[in-house]
Amino acid sequence: MTEVSRGWQRPSIYDVAKHAGVSHMTVSRVLNDHPNIRESTRERVLLAIDEMNYTRSSIARALATRRAMRIGVVVDSPVQYGPNSTLRALESAAREVGYAISAFSISEDDESQIDAGVVELVTQGVDALCVIAPRASSLDMLRQQTTGLPTIVIKAEPDATWHTAAVDQRLGAKLAVDHLIGLGHRSIAHLAGPLDWYDAREREQGWREALTSAGLPSGPAINGDWTSDYGYEFGRTFDFGDVTAVFASNDQMALGLTHGLHERGLRVPDDISVVGFDDLPDSRHFLPPLTTVRQDFGALGSLALQLIISAIEGEEGAQHDVIAPILIARASTSAPRA
Template identity: 65%
Template sequence: MSEDGSRGPQKPSIYDVARAAGVSHMTVSRVLNGHPNIRESTRSRVLTAIDEMQYTRSSIARALATNRTMRIGVLVDSPVQWGPNSTLRAIESAARARHYSVSSFATSDEDAETIAAGIADLVAQGIDALCVIAPRSSALELFREHGSNMPTLVIKAEPDPHLHTVGVDQYAGARMAVRHLIDLGHREIAHASGPLDWYDARARSHGWRDELRAAGLREGRLVQGDWTSDTGYEIGLSGQLDGSTAVFAGNDQTALGLVHAFTDRGIRVPDDVSIIGFDDLPETRHFLPPLTTVRQDFTALGALALRLLMAAIDGEDTPQHELIAPHLIVRDSTSGSLHRP
């Protein structure tokens, strides 16, 4: 690192790193950009030099050299909810691993002007691509009216003929949950769903219904909620699910409210009624009883989304629709039915 008395210590350049590592500056650039065709010994030597010299890339120089800002824009609807928030964090983590930064714009309003303002704000920051986390059908329809021409990916479990989409397979996860209950002997399986304006809630409801039909069982009771534990508690107190030996809750928070309500009413979980959730929140293993649920792999979702966005930026063909498989996590809130026919 050079030093000039009039200007103080100077930051190391990519050429300084190259000299220290004994490679060309182009090799350093390839390492920084995650190029796969680099020997591990060379990659390690370059990364060691970067650490020792405390080298930081100039975003301005990088943009001039590559004609890219190395920045992804994320428009996220309903960011306080677990799914959208976890997806955003996963994309941020995946972006950092590939030396990209993320600018996000959050909205919870069904307002065309807000969606348009969000897109304009992100585009003004010089993003290379746009990721849209729009879990509600109403929000996605507004986005369609104001979409950008840049590479765009939508987080959505359902395929879309006009958009490139990726998501966790909500439908398969729901069928997995209901199949678990059927295998335990349950025949009266209710569903406390999320708001059916949400794509995930609709897919989970369809999965619940189709799995019951495939098993030759009649459709149980469906009560729509709003993803919250408070509403789950109200549903459990209301008696609307009485007569069911098992409940597939639309998410873990709804399941928590149901467990609370049933306990207050003297209905034992899982002795009298089994409950299964969806999401695998970090706290679910500490519910009383610990909750059987369906886990969404947001880390894998973020990595897939980032990979497809980068491919689109490079002008490569990308799949129209890809899904991440969910996983069933069996704990103590489900057991064999006491009311088998």
């Protein structure tokens, strides 16, 4: 388990208690001027409050609501851009309203760690759980857990079990493909992500639906692994035939694809137009600058936090909330050559 720390965070009453070496009830008694507290203990608690820059009003709020003012976050595949950006956005939104974040990371090669992650976060006394669950396999493990805590899941597909939130992946894919169709492309391939990933499945479905709506046949779809290396091998070896454009399921694969095309003497966008997904900070500096779909992770973090707080306050009901993505058109797409 790693503590997220991008700047100062307001600690909970439990943090103050730990720092002072006392129980949280002792901190409560000190704040309420309970008479049966040793003076040395009182001074130690007050010193801990001062050293942690903890305001009396914040502690009083935590005591009044009986909350730790801390949210536990289980993050699956945190090295990937989407889960990592979602975590950082949630942490920023939480800090703005006085909540702290404790995060537990699940590696891509061991989704069984989710059991340990949930147990560790629950034992910290968090008020709620947020699960950033891009993969179906990790979420299946979570279904076996019963914590009694309000739980929000960040995933691209609705779920009957939990309240979910996400950027609208299917809409993003449709924006990308509609852009290519509008330029005149009629044979559009899809370099997809791993289909255990909800985002990859939704993006592939959006690609298919956009082609069907335009009366076009689905072009070839190849499942990649999110990496630039996979995109490079695909671009270097794939038989494109009459394909004039590729919608890549993320910017990293689009970058590798462009490199692979260049090595075999094909130019982007003159020979093949390329669209990515995510709008990485460096995408505008690819050669050529990459047309892509931007996800507003800041808005997603704020939405997720609102849902978490609503759940803590007793608002129930399984539903799915989404943030709309935006197409960013750059120089990697153009009309196909006649």
